[in-house]
Amino acid sequence: MRAEYKKYSLIFKEAAITSRNTLLTKDTYFIKVWDDENPTLFGVGEASLFRGLSAEDCPEYEDKLAEVCANINTIDLSQLKSWSSILFGLETAIQDLNCGGKSLLYDTPFTRGEEGIRINGLIWMGNKEQMAERISQKLSQGFKCLKLKIGGIDFASEIELIKSIRNRFPKDMLELRLDANGAFTPTEALSKLEILSKFDIHSIEQPIKQGNYQAMSDVCKNSPIPIALDEELIGVVESEAKIELLDTIKPQYIILKPSLAGGFASSDEWIILAREREIGWWATSALESNVGLNAIAQWVSAKNPTMPQGLGTGQLYTNNITSPLYIEGDKLYHSQNHNWDLTVI
Secondary structure (H helix, E strand, C coil): CEEEEEEEEEEEEEEEECCCCEEEEEEEEEEEEEECCEEEEEEEEEECCCCCCCCCCCCCHHHHHHHHHHCCCCCCHHHHCCCHHHHHHHHHHHHHHHCCCCCCCCCCCCCCCCCCEEECEEECCCCHHHHHHHHHHHHHCCCCEEEEECCCCCHHHHHHHHHHHHHHCCCCCCEEEEECCCECCHHHHHHHHHHHHHHCCCEEECCECCCCHHHHHHHHHHCCCCEEECHHHCCCCCHHHHHHHHHHHCCCEEEECCCCCCHHHHHHHHHHHHHHCCCEEEEECCCCCHHHHHHHHHHHHCCCCCCCEECCHHHCECCCCCCCEEEECCEEEECCCCCCCCCCC
């Protein structure tokens, strides 16, 4: 088996604003694997490095990627745990090759085009007017679950937005999820969560910054809103460390981004450990192209999800890889009538 990688720059349709920065482009890497005896049959995966967030964001990243490709026949996947996005891409590419090189990693009703996966509508941070417009667009498209990124404008304006949504749509019509991206301080978190709880919030992701287990444990214990851990999972790849995190913090939910959480095998372990502790979970993409999004969606579909997933990022880019994925209403589908265009890979 041989392997190579290629760098590709994704361009956002409009600026994506997080609590950290404004994103206009995102570089990603595609891994291609094949057998010399049949080079036209190949598997493709995406090593989706998230600058500023991925645990393996370092100057040596491309060197490591090149090393992995050069030693594809002897590489031990278990030794790549700390290179999460590379492992994610390699797992995908190898499974794709083993399954016939058609980007069909699992045989499920989703991949057969029979069922869609319910997803949430993602509302990026922005000024009050921008966020209000984005909310109206998602509601008109038929989304019954919205995820609002908060912490980018003043808290009072965010409360007004949330209140305006709830005045139109009660909780039995619309599920509201929040993502604070660590915007609250430990001392103010509970008071802000108390205010937000008046609006029937399903959950809030990462209310305080990751890395302070005791403070996060106190928030989870006393919050009137269920807490979901997101960034807290990044870089935690060993079983003992995962167990310590879950047993110390005791969250209500964990959110899995396979390219940030150690790949698919590591994400499977997170799910097992969470279920043993009656902790819920859902998966989200981490701004991958359609190649990575497709892999995550198929992996999720094999688990028969009942909650809305965070898989609506495929429409963010002007130059995304053409794929069979499409959104209709509040569901992500895999069409049987559209093919991949992998020529850029």
